[in-house]
Amino acid sequence: MNELEYLIIVIIVMALSTYFTRLIPFVLFSSGRESSILNYVAKSTPPMVMMILVIYMLKDVNYYSNDPAYTLLSLAITIGFQVYKRNALLSIVAGTAVYMLFVQI
Amino acid sequence: MIRSAIKVSLPIMFGFVPLGVAFGLLFQDLGYPWYFASLMGIIVYAGAAQFMAIGFLSAGLGVIEIAMSTFFLNSRHMFYGLSFLESFGNWNIRKLYLIFGMTDETYALLTTIKVPDSYLKERYYLYITLFSQIYWVLGCTIGALLADILTFNTDGMEFAATALFVVLLIEQWIMVRRLLPFILGFISSIIALMFFIEHMLLVAILLSIASIVFLRLIKSELS
Numbered sequence: 434m435n436e437l438e439y440l441i442i443v444i445i446v447m448a449l450s451t452y453f454t455r456l457i458p459f460v461l462f463s464s465g466r467e468s469s470i471l472n473y474v475a476k477s478t479p480p481m482v483m484m485i486l487v488i489y490m491l492k493d494v495n496y497y498s499n500d501p502a503y504t505l506l507s508l509a510i511t512i513g514f515q516v517y518k519r520n521a522l523l524s525i526v527a528g529t530a531v532y533m534l535f536v537q538i
Numbered sequence: 539m540i541r542s543a544i545k546v547s548l549p550i551m552f553g554f555v556p557l558g559v560a561f562g563l564l565f566q567d568l569g570y571p572w573y574f575a576s577l578m579g580i581i582v583y584a585g586a587a588q589f590m591a592i593g594f595l596s597a598g599l600g601v602i603e604i605a606m607s608t609f610f611l612n613s614r615h616m617f618y619g620l621s622f623l624e625s626f627g628n629w630n631i632r633k634l635y636l637i638f639g640m641t642d643e644t645y646a647l648l649t650t651i652k653v654p655d656s657y658l659k660e661r662y663y664l665y666i667t668l669f670s671q672i673y674w675v676l677g678c679t680i681g682a683l684l685a686d687i688l689t690f691n692t693d694g695m696e697f698a699a700t701a702l703f704v705v706l707l708i709e710q711w712i713m714v715r716r717l718l719p720f721i722l723g724f725i726s727s728i729i730a731l732m733f734f735i736e737h738m739l740l741v742a743i744l745l746s747i748a749s750i751v752f753l754r755l756i757k758s759e760l761s
Binding site: 436437439440442443444445446447448449450451452453454455456457458459462470471473474475476477478479480481482483484485486487488489490491492504507508511512515516521522524525526528529532533534535536537 | 581588619637646693698711716718719723730738750
């Protein structure tokens, strides 16, 4: 097996493996059956996952800066814009621009 | 509908393009032709797994280990599907693609946005998912092509993904207005951080879902 063949096999295996994880729930719970507990879980998952993703990201956001104050201030700007303007793009760009400024100077 | 989908998915662009560029740059270090970075973005389409793949490839890891590691790294996606059992519609190619395209970012966006009444939900989802993948593939390709000449300093741009999730968390709060899931998510994250920092994301999601099922069962026992 030469290097390119290895790369192609790895890509195919990873593609199948990734797709498999995403497909499982749809195969296991193929629609037609109503389950109140499953509905409840499905409804509660997004807010839980969002909370977890935010904490997960914050866990290692300080790659370049050692100062958590940069992160906190950028977060405050993002949150502030989102709460007052409700414009996702604006909040993200503003927070990220400020963070990049902090990190690069 | 397409314009609206582009507008709604722009925040994902800000996360995916720089992240994809970072992947492409790193991938080029392995010395393969640039278009394999694009190919990975097209058929694997998983941020964390693709970064992990760079390590696999340079270590020449076995295929079975790679399959297993990819599966475990992405296993949180199993729970994402639960939120779309109904709304992805009937089995057809569109649904297969929507399932394929479910990354952390698209999941977060699709569960948060409100689909205008005049739009067919599955089609709107399809456009958003498709544009998101285009941003990702673009990023991977640009990174791989520019590996030698990139001069723009992207340090700190990774904050965009954090900002996206923060924005969507606020929107979830405005939509859901129930404290319990947020508290459970928070507590699960802290426990996972303390004891399973290596697999924090998966453990936290498992814990939070287990605890919400548990609380629900207790509640129905009592009533």
